[in-house]
């Protein structure tokens with residue numbers, strides 16, 4: 054059995070890893086380089102607190118996988134588990150956090166609602182007047198680059214070929230069965246082709262004649278000069294989408310949750326910088342003197358129902374691993390592990406609810 | 417003592433380290449600069465990008481044009497938060 058994976062973001066590379074570990078022959082095609090997609094541009098926030106119980110399960114399992122894989126491949130993912138704080142600016146958003154905390158608790162995750170004043174226990178310079186309330190849960194920050202490199206290293210050691218600058222331009226299908234892909238004019242045979250193309254997922258599905266109508270989200274981020282260790286937990290303001298955390302290099306990495314765009318593009322805007330700086334310095338007034346060094350943007354995809362799209366399609370051998378959305382780094386490895394089982398056994402009840410067939414898109 | 421040929425002064429990276437990374441498979445400019453940290457220091461690559469491109473070109477046999485210049489990420493001149501925060505009134 055031979056599997057061709059399109060895309061070497063967290064979805065593609067972690068799936069390649071699990072398949073290769075079961076002895077499957079895998080090749081990964083990446084149109085640019087492994088950090089080109091959303092995974093390489095992500096801010097690496099890891100939370101176990103979601104409103105959907107199935108996300109909590111996936112995030113718990115993914116965290117275990119990160120922990121295990123970094124020792125298996127001998128690569129430090131630089132995971133800092135100093136917690137994940139969500140703050141709300143109004144009553145309505147705080148109620149959402151209360152619901153998430155209830156869900157988290159039923160799943161055995163450590164999570165609690167805290168008063169605005171209590172945020173100062175974790176972040177001494179926090180301004181409690183900027184919020185209505187907050188939640189604190191297990192989680193933290195992971196550095197996405199070593200994550201991708203580490204999985205890639207493990208893949209290569211198991212004989213997986215990761216082909217950079219290799220855009221899949223055609224998916225070859227005969228009588229409803231996948232036969233392979235065409236890349237830079239060359240044909241590669243495969244029994245399974247996996248769409249792990251992130252924001253480009255709609256395009257790749259259409260190469261297989263399969264409908265997928267995911268939304269494309271662009272998210273902007275920026276990074277400041279380095280400071281001494283200062284900000285331990287990851288902070289997300291759910292009311293404005295503004296988030297920030299400190300990287301292992303000491304930089305403050307911050308962004309604003311993305312919004313929908315027509316097609317994948319990664320231009321940076323000044324408007325983002327001003328909006329981010331304004332809210333970030335309301336939350337932590339001391340940041341005012343800080344300098345922003347670089348900014349960038351990334352794109353990811355999400356299904357209309359905001360549930361990942363993972364599994365078999367109407368074309369035999371064509372598989373989707375898409376729609377990871379704004380918390381893709383938190384949930385992808387666990388989905389990859391289950392998808393590998395689905396590909397090997399032909400079925401896996403555990404990820405039935407993510408089946409692409411639920412979307413019923415007609416073309 | 418072995419001579420250390422520094423190619424990126426801001427991040428203190430030697431030619432040897434760059435070559436090692438290329439040999440490990442970080443052999444395109446975007447991966448190389450992220451893996452080694454070269455070009456990401458205070459001068460944002462003004463002092464080292466050309467050296468890195470030369471080494472990469474020698475090791476991979478690709479021309480500097482094929483390798484390409486890495487994307488300059490704005491703002492090129494650092495901007496403080498307070499300037500930005502005051503830039504927009506609600």
Ligand SMILES: Cc1cc2nc3c(=O)[nH]c(=O)nc-3n(C[C@H](O)[C@H](O)[C@H](O)COP(=O)(O)OP(=O)(O)OC[C@H]3O[C@@H](n4cnc5c(N)ncnc54)[C@H](O)[C@@H]3O)c2cc1C
Nearest residue numbers: 060062063064084090091092098221251351380381382383
């Ligand atoms: C700015 C930003 C911040 C984020 N912060 C967080 C966070 O804090 N926590 C969190 O959990 N998630 C976060 N996310 C979301 C997370 O990064 C994504 O959900 C996740 O990375 C998606 O992974 P992926 O593998 O599906 O896609 P990608 O990482 O985008 O990978 C897809 C790859 O497919 C390649 N490709 C596309 N078409 C083709 C083709 N035809 N042939 C070959 N290759 C192709 C692309 O080049 C790309 O490398 C963030 C995202 C962004 C943009």
Ligand code: FES
Nearest residue numbers: 424426457461464
């Ligand atoms: S010399 Fe390399 S970043 Fe300045």
